Amino acid sequence: MRFDIFIDKHWDIFISHICEFHPLNTEFIDKFNYELSWTSISKNQNLKWNVDSLEKYENRFLWHELAWNSGINWSTDLIKKFNKRLDWYYLGRNNKLPISETFINEHRKKIFIIESNVFLTEQLEKVYGKPLLPALKGKTEKILIDDFNDVDKLLIDKNKELRQNSRLFYENYIKKEIEGRNLNDIFESKFDYSQRFFFMQPIENDEYGLTPEFEVDGRNPFDILQNDRNIIELKNNLVLKSGSLQEGKSRLLEMPRFSTFSYNPILLVSENIKTILEQFNLPDYTLTLVKLKPKKINTRDKFYLLQINHDTLTKELDFEKVHFSYRLKKGIIASQASYSEWKNIETPITSYADLQEFLNNLNKELKNKGMRESIEFRPSEFILNTKYDLYSYSVHNKFIVSEFLKNELEKHLPSQISFHSAQLLSIKIEQEQYDLMSKREIDLIDKVTRIKYTNASEDLFYYDKMQRLEEADSELPENSFKGDEFTNKEKELNVVLPEKFKRLFRKGNIDDEYELLSIDDFYIQNEFADRIPETYKSLIFAENGCGDSLGLILNKKSDYKLKSQIYEFLHETGEVEKK
Secondary structure, eight states: OHHHHHHHHHHHHHHHHHHHHHHHHHHHHHHHHTSHHHHTTTOOOSOOOOOHHHHTTTTTOOOOHHTTOOOSSSOHHHHHHHHTTOOOOTTTTTTTOOOOOOHHHTTTOOOOTTTTTTTTHHHHHHHSSOOBBBOOOOOOOOOGGGGGGGGHHHHHHSSHHHHHHHHHHIIIIIIIHHTTSSSHHHHHHHTTTTSEEEEEOOOOOTTTTTTOOEEEEEOOOOGGOOOOOOOOOOTTEEEEESSOOSSSSSSOSOOOEETTTTTOOOEEEEEEHHHTTTTTTOOSEEEEEEEEEEEEOOOOOOOOEEOOOOOOOOHHHHHGGGEEEEEEEEEGGGOOOEEEEOOOOOOOSSSSSHHHHHHHHHHHHHTTTTTTOEEEEESEEEEEEEEOOOOETTGGGGEEHHHHHHHHHHHSSTSSSSEEEEGGGOOOOHHHHHHHTTTTTOOOOTTTOOOOOOEEEHHHHHHHHHHHHHHHHOOOOGGGOOOTTTTTHHHHHTOOOOOOHHHHHHOSSSOOTSOOGGGGOOOOOOTTTSSSSSTEEEEEEEEEEOEEEEEEEBTTTSSSSOOOOOEEEEETEEEEEEE
């Protein structure tokens, strides 16, 4: 396969391998930052990592990949700089975490060390004083050297394997092909930047981890599956409450996460986003005021559900200027699915209705043959009849915006919305119309003021307490201990267990679904404290083998006395519930 054909047909494979293995320079990343795979860049060990590069794109990186990226020197200063984003679960698994006696003592409360750490010595293992994490198994290459004798066959047979980047494929094919070429030229020749469009979606991760999501409180009108998933009429009394999928403390963004299983083209947006949108050309849409009930947050700002019709990007095509092709997909999850080759649709398609009729007939034909494949279609390019700044796209009803709308949203609401290039779709309107769009005067002076909210006073108390205990544990009076079988562990963990719990633990029948730990294996965990600050310095005494645990939390007015109430810590949802 010629390399230019590979780039044309398999750009996703090319870009993900380049981002993970190639020594990209700062200028290149800056220029094409919206085109790149930031998940893959986060794994790249060949970049010149420093504070500036981490800070500049900190909202784009996948931070758990950065944490165990052995190309980054995670010094104490660097860890402190990004401590809110870093998780010791992953840092400890970094083979090149620069451990020393000083480093271990500085991070003793949180540190993990993997047995394959290149700096580990017998002396440092003694200083660490805890069981080492078992070494990770390396990723097995599913591609063999002989496969490169026929790259075409490799790409057909092993496409699924290449979705997980292969260093062997990069070294033996991509790297060899781009030697002597300018990577900048390859990118510029791939895209026509005379017009730019971007995918727009809520930010999924920030410095605290997974961002808060909202769900309908009560009957969800979006559970209804529609064939065309168009605008649903909503009542103004719809209530949205905080969902369970969240990490870190309670907070509020201008575009919070809100999703439905039916993939309706819908976004939850603030008054500010509504104000900006109304300055631009939009397709048919509705903005319905909703009552937002965020957990542990008080706000007076208004929020709306924005709806537009399904796949307006295709519906607004100039059908006389494009042709269509389709392929069959077997499997639901894209990374595990298999695909047929793209085939041209020979039936004349002169409207969206024609396209739907062809797809419906093909679907019936497949069912009659007992085939369960789904159908994917694509136009040769998206040449549009309209000049909107906002579209919905059929794949999970993603939202696409013009560069003009994107620029205004980023200008007035920085770090509040995620954008990624949609250039691969080749979206085009009349250039004259596009140039006129660029000359519009957008008046947003004094119209956009960032949302305001306050955390519940109870949370603020616990956050202050958590910060104080992070800096220095309180010393326990010697008369705090009873001299029983729990005393040594209490002294080690700097907590005092309630007598009621001790009696219960001795009986050994606290909960049939959980296995009690030995007293020596009791431990302090703070995994839930960023989101639920009162759980800071929780003592765990039982586990169920699935990541959930039972524990005790501190009394509100004490730095070391634990309450007798038992709590269940649910790893999957991040919730903590009374037992």
